[in-house]
Amino acid sequence: MQQTWRALCSSPLSRPAVFGVFFLWGALISGASVQGVLLPLGVAALAATPSGMLLPTAAGVMAALLLYGGLQGIRYSAACAVLVAVRLLFKESRSLRSLFWFEPLLAGTVTLSTGLAMLLSGDGDLMFGLESVAAALCAALFKQAAEALLVLRAGGQPAEGRRWALTATLCLTGYAGTSLLFGATLQGAVLAALALLALARTGRAEPAQKSEPPPLPSPAVQFKLERTAEVLRELTDRLKSGQSFLPITAVFAPTIETLCRGCARSPLCWDADYNTMADALNNMGVTLSRRRQLQEGDLPEAFTQRCDKPGSFVDSVNAEAAMYDLTRRFRDESLGESAFLREQYKCFSLVLGDLGEDLATPEQSDAAVVELVDTYLKEKGDKPVSVSAGYGKHGKLRISCKTREKPELSGIASLVQQSCNCRLAEPELWRSESGWHMILSEAENFAVSLDRYISPLPGERMAGDAVRDFRTDDMKYILALSDGMGAGRAASCKSRLAVDYLEKLMQAGLRRESATQVLNAALMVGPEPEVFATLDVVVLDLYSGDLEFVKAGAAPSFILRGRELTRVDSHSMPAGVLPVLEPEIHRSSAQPGDSIILLSDGLLPPGQSEQPLCEFILSFDRKRGSLARAMVNFCKKLYQNQPGDDMTAVVLDIRKA
Known part of the structure; x- marks a missing residue:
């Protein structure tokens, strides 16, 4: 009904003229009676009147009822007063007004309660039961008539049911008006019946193609x-x-971590001349890609001049390359052409299913x-x-x-x-x-603020971790952390592709399940297919506060509520490993004041005790600055400033909007 009020306000009539129309209609419709018995049309009219026109309509109805007088006039006046108070109380609740039965239920309940009060006082009779049903039916009738007027104003053709509701409303108005003009109920009834027959004949004469499409x-x-x-x-x-190219980082990084980090000559090579050493690794990578094995004679001169353990270096690199090939073969065998085609069809079916659900x-x-x-x-x-x-489903x-x-x-x-x-x-x-x-x-009920800090692996220019946050059309806030396997450029490309297209797919309208499956298929066939990526996704409904964690190979997360930390674990495989992604789903409900903490495995590696980090989080004073940066710095000191991976911490604070 609020829609009708907006349409009338945009009409050429001025605001006072519209007020006058509703005042007269309320006064006219509330005076309808049958053989001297007043009908509850005034109550029904106030139940179905748009909120913006409630007061002028109420003024017309109350004036007519007071002029009518008698017990019925007093009773309906009391019912209208209660109804107006309830309407004003629920003025902001569009979710209730969107329900078809709200106005009829309101009219029937108010009429029933006032009739029962009159009966208990000894001044009423049992007719109030029928009057309550009549009030509810008339309120539903007036609501449908208003919807028909709205469709007509927009240039459309209302459905048959709404056309009949509009016809009946006009007849009731004509019945009340002609009764008043001619001073006799019988004359008014005859004229209203003639009008009903004329309008019904007009409705039957319409060609079939004029019906609502x-x-x-x-x-x-x-x-x-x-x-x-x-x-x-x-x-x-x-x-x-x-x-697709050989992921140099995935093959050489473990060797460098094992042999070079603790080597006494490291300050003379990696720390003093990083670019020269990186170029040497690239040259070795070309040879390794061609022969799948490295020999001491393949090491560039710039590298052998600085390294005093070339044999151990070659053996370690060859072992990592063999493991890399084994992992790739496992992925290829588990995928296979038929499995890949099945996954493609599944992705398309998920996309079409999402779109079909919206149509249905x-x-x-x-x-x-x-x-x-x-x-x-x-x-x-x-x-x-x-x-x-x-x-939508939240009434927004x-x-x-x-x-x-x-x-x-x-x-x-x-x-x-x-x-x-x-x-x-x-x-x-x-x-x-x-x-x-x-x-x-419509504005959300919850608001968020984000604190994040990313620290690349020492010696790397790019972090293999990527963080993205965004809001979807249906007011869901998405926070995603992806950790590409290893560190450096290849890991960075994979993690960025993951968060970039998770955002684009979900903002395009795909649901979380469909978006992650499409993304998993893309990671398997995209650039660097041997480099996997974890997914750590938080989905917060900004209207209801529903919270969902989606974890695929991700490090543990935490919910900080007051002085209590709740751990959220994951034991699933990363994205891009197997044809079917089966992430772990954890559901909860957010409260204002909660903080969601996401970590990469650089801060909390597998097997590492979480107790020191948890104690630090609980003891940290947020007034001192960024909790995310403080967690990264704390873990660096905990690992003696020699972290084994990129470090990323993300803190999402939730508050009332």
Whole structure:
């Protein structure tokens, strides 16, 4: 019903004129009676009246009832007073008003309660039961009639049921008006019956093709289709362009860690001339890729001049290369062509399933908001391609719009907030090949702040860890930490690909399950397929506070609530290892004041006791600065400033919005 109020406010009539129309209608409809018995139409009218027109309608209804007088007039006046108070109390609850039965239940309950009170006082009779049913039915009738008016105003053709509701409402109004004019109920009834026959005949004369057409797919679903297609095309292009090469870091890093870190000559080679040593490793990598084995004679002169253990170095590198080949063969055998094709079809079925679910369960649309935004854009000289507005499962407003020119976000947001009496979140705007896309969503109930710190492995310019946080269209906040196998460039490329396309796939509208499976398939066939990546994902519903941890090969995480730390573990394989990704899922419920802590395995390696780090977290004063940086520095000292991997710590603080 709130939609009708917005549509009327955008009509050419001035605000006082609209108030006057509702005042007169309330006064007229509440005076309808049968053989001197007052009908509860005034109560039904107040139950179904839009919130913005509640007071003028109530004034008309109350004035007519007081003029009517008698016990019935007093009783219905009391019922209307209670009903107005309840309506004002639930004014902000759009989730209740979106339910079809809310207004009828309200009208019937109020009529029943006042009738029962009159009966107990000795002034009433048992007719109040029938009057309560009549009030509920009339409230449902008026609500459907208002929806029919809204569709007609938008240029559409209402469904048959709504057309009959509008016809019946007009007849009831005519019945009340003609009774008042002619001073006789019988004359009014005859005239109303004639009007009913005329309108019904008009309705039967309409050709079949004028009926309401089947609903088209929502523009929001169209947005999702376009965005999903764009992301999948981009991912395909990236996988095609990437060339698989020998992951030098994965083969040489363990040897360097074992032989070079504790060597007395390390300050003369790696610390003093890192670039020369890195070039030497690249040359050795070319030879190793060609022959799959390294010999002492293959070591560059710049390397042998500095290294006093060339034999041990060659043996260690060959052992790591053999392990690398064994891992790759295991992956290839476990994958196989048929398994890979099955996984491809599964990914496509998941994508189509997500889109089909949206088509099967569309949002409850709000035609008045659509018309409001559409009119505003046209007034600004930009004819929109498509506009949709509706309420999701949380009863929160969401508007999707596609335009040819860049829209004026501030003006649209201000208009919607004033018209809908709601607070909006930060709008989303992006550009595609087909135009500009905008999404406005009602403001969330939870807010977050992020603290992160990444420290590359000593001697590496790039960290193999990547962190990404983003918000989806349905107001879910996603925090993702990915740790590529090893360190350096290859690990960095893999982890960045993981978080980049997890974000793009989920922002395109895919659900978490589908996005992770598509990503897993991409990691298996993309650049550096032998380099895996862990996934540590937190999904927070900013409306409800529902919390979900998705972990694939990731280090433990923690929930800090007050002085209590809760550990969240994972024993699953990383992404890109097996055809089917089976991450571990942990669900919880967030509370304001909670902190979510994600770590890479550089801070908490397998087998390492968590107690020192947990004690440090609980004792750390957040007023001293960044907890993420402090955890990394603490673990560096704990491992005597010789960490074996990149170190990344992420702290997500949750508060009430």
